[in-house]
Amino acid sequence: MRDQGRLVEWFDDKGYGFIQPNDTAKDRVFIHIKDFARTGPRPLVGCALEYVVILDERGRYRAQQATYLKASQVIEHRARPSQPQPSKRWSAMQIGIVIYIVFMLIASFSKLLPPYTLLFVSLMNVLSYWLYAQDKEAAQLGNRRIPEQTLHIVDSLGGWCGGWLAQQKLRHKTQKQPFRKIYFCTIVFHILLICWLISPLNVFY
Numbered sequence: 385m386r387d388q389g390r391l392v393e394w395f396d397d398k399g400y401g402f403i404q405p406n407d408t409a410k411d412r413v414f415i416h417i418k419d420f421a422r423t424g425p426r427p428l429v430g431c432a433l434e435y436v437v438i439l440d441e442r443g444r445y446r447a448q449q450a451t452y453l454k455a456s457q458v459i460e461h462r463a464r465p466s467q468p469q470p471s472k473r474w475s476a477m478q479i480g481i482v483i484y485i486v487f488m489l490i491a492s493f494s495k496l497l498p499p500y501t502l503l504f505v506s507l508m509n510v511l512s513y514w515l516y517a518q519d520k521e522a523a524q525l526g527n528r529r530i531p532e533q534t535l536h537i538v539d540s541l542g543g544w545c546g547g548w549l550a551q552q553k554l555r556h557k558t559q560k561q562p563f564r565k566i567y568f569c570t571i572v573f574h575i576l577l578i579c580w581l582i583s584p585l586n587v588f589y
Contacts (some may be wrong), residue, residue, distance in 0.1 A: 386434055386435065386436055386437075387405055387406075387407075387410075387413075387434070387435060387436075387437050388405070388406050388432065388433065388434050388435075388453065388458060389403040389404050389405040389406055389413065389432075389433060389435070390403065390404055390406070390430060390431065390432055390433070391403055391415075391427055391428070391429050391430065391431050391433060392404045392412065392429065392430075393429065394427050394428070394429050396426060396427075399416060399417040399418075400414065400415060400416045400417065400526065401414075401415055401427060401429075402414060402415065402524065403415055403433060403435065403447055406458070411445055411555055412445075412524060413435070413437060413445045413446065413447045414440075414444050414445065414446045414447070414524065414526065415427075415433075415435070415446065415447040415450060416446075419435070419446070419447050419448045419449070419450050420450045420451070421449045421450060421451050422451070424452060425452075431452060432452070432453040432454075432455070432457075432458045433447070433450050433451065433452060433453060434450070434451050434453050434457070435447035435448060435449060435450035435451070436448045436449045436450075442523055442526070442529060443523055443529070443557075443560060444523040444524060444526075477548060481545050481548065484545065484575075485545070488501075488502055488505065488578075489502070491578075491582060496582045497578075497581055497582060498581060498586075498588075498589045501581065504541075504542065505541075505542035505543075508538055508541045508542040508543035508546070509542065509543045509544075509545050509546030509547075510543075510546060511538055511543055511546070512535070512538045512539055512543030512544070512545075512546035512547040512550065513543075513546035513547070513549060513550045515530050515534065515535055515538060516530075516535065516546075516547060516550030516551065516554060516556055516557070517550060517554060518530055519535070519556065519557075520550075520554045520556040523556075532563055532566075535547065535557075535567075536566055536567065536570050539567060539570040539571070539574070540570035540573045540574050540577075541574065542574055544567070544570055544571045544574060547567065
């Protein structure tokens with residue numbers, strides 16, 4: 385799919401940069417000097433480009449077959465006229481998170497759960513959000529990524545709420561498969577773990 389945008393960052397010594405699509409709701413796109421369709425002047429911040437968007441092996445959006453555009457060729461994105469928006473209903477995931485949080489609070493204060501379980505889960509959520517943010521930044525800069533296995537382990541230990549929030553706020557890992565399937569499996573695993581902690585089968589508490 386071809387798209388248009390403007391170069392908003394360019395590291396000439398490293399030969400890569402980032403494009404902001406004309407539709408500002410879209411994520412920035414990574415581009416390397418080799419991704420231009422033909423040789424031309426060195427890229428300058430602010431130049432208009434047309435390009436093909438792909439998802440590379442690092443899970444980032446990348447431009448290929450990029451060409452320079454004249455001002456007359458640029459198709460500016462027009463925002464839709466503002467209309468009264470109906471009140472948004474909560475998604476099943478949001479409802480599930482609220483129920484989970486309420487249950488964890490009740491179970492902790494009623495001492496159904498071992499001491500410090502709530503604190504541990506809270507720390508896992510903070511860690512999960514931070515790891516997703518670091519992975520998002522690494523994907524944009526082409527740096528070493530956070531292993532997906534690490535994200536899954538933290539989510540399965542209780543960080544899945546923070547992981548979901550990071551996915552939505554950062555628009556990261558929301559489409560990638562099979563990551564999403566494994567992510568939901570970590571939620572099931574964590575719920576089963578909590579059930580075991582409050583059950584008579586837990587011989588450690």
